[in-house]
Amino acid sequence: MLKSLNHIVTALENQSFWQGQQQFQLIRDCWAEVVGEDRAQQTRPHSLSRNILYVATSSSVWTQELSLNCRSILKQLNGRLSTPIENIRFSTTWWYQHQTLPQTEESEHPSLVAELEVSSPADPPIEQPTPQTTFEQWAAKIQARSQHLPLCPQCHCPTPLGELKRWQVCGLCATKQWQG
Numbered sequence: 112m113l114k115s116l117n118h119i120v121t122a123l124e125n126q127s128f129w130q131g132q133q134q135f136q137l138i139r140d141c142w143a144e145v146v147g148e149d150r151a152q153q154t155r156p157h158s159l160s161r162n163i164l165y166v167a168t169s170s171s172v173w174t175q176e177l178s179l180n181c182r183s184i185l186k187q188l189n190g191r192l193s194t195p196i197e198n199i200r201f202s203t204t205w206w207y208q209h210q211t212l213p214q215t216e217e218s219e220h221p222s223l224v225a226e227l228e229v230s231s232p233a234d235p236p237i238e239q240p241t242p243q244t245t246f247e248q249w250a251a252k253i254q255a256r257s258q259h260l261p262l263c264p265q266c267h268c269p270t271p272l273g274e275l276k277r278w279q280v281c282g283l284c285a286t287k288q289w290q291g
């Protein structure tokens with residue numbers, strides 16, 4: 112009995128988690144429209160938690176500017192959302208942190224970063240390496256890069272812990288889930 116209750120609770124939590132993510136996606140989609148292009152370039156919706164939207168700003172000037180207009184932004188956003196959000200917090204703290212959406216985090220997926228580095232080496236060696244040593248260097252790099260990372264339960268790629276905490280899978284798998 113207790114076990115099946117736990118299942119239900121988990122299912123409900125997952126459901127509200129995904130609803131929140133959809134809501135956040137909507138906010139991201141209309142953000143530039145709501146705040147205007149100038150502000151949109153200096154701000155970025157960071158996350159949505161318990162009906163409070165957290166927005167990263169590029170500087171404290173923008174934090175101030177948007178905080179002053181918080182009410183009208185809130186009103187415009189809520190006009191587009193099925194579940195209204197209650198408040199918006201602006202902070203520069205999140206500006207340099209990793210982006211929260213899988214779409215934008217794709218380039219940070221370890222396997223993708225590796226592919227980019229292989230196809231366009233920034234620093235070509237003077238001696239032409241044999242394909243094997245190139246591969247070995249590449250493999251060693253991947254191993255060094257990924258050995259401390261947990262694996263995505265879905266695709267078994269090494270995945271930053273932050274992605275797993277947020278989506279339970281890696282950014283790529285999360286994106287696929289969204290699109291599917």
Ligand SMILES: [Zn+2]
Nearest residue numbers: 263266281284
């Ligand atoms: Zn994955």
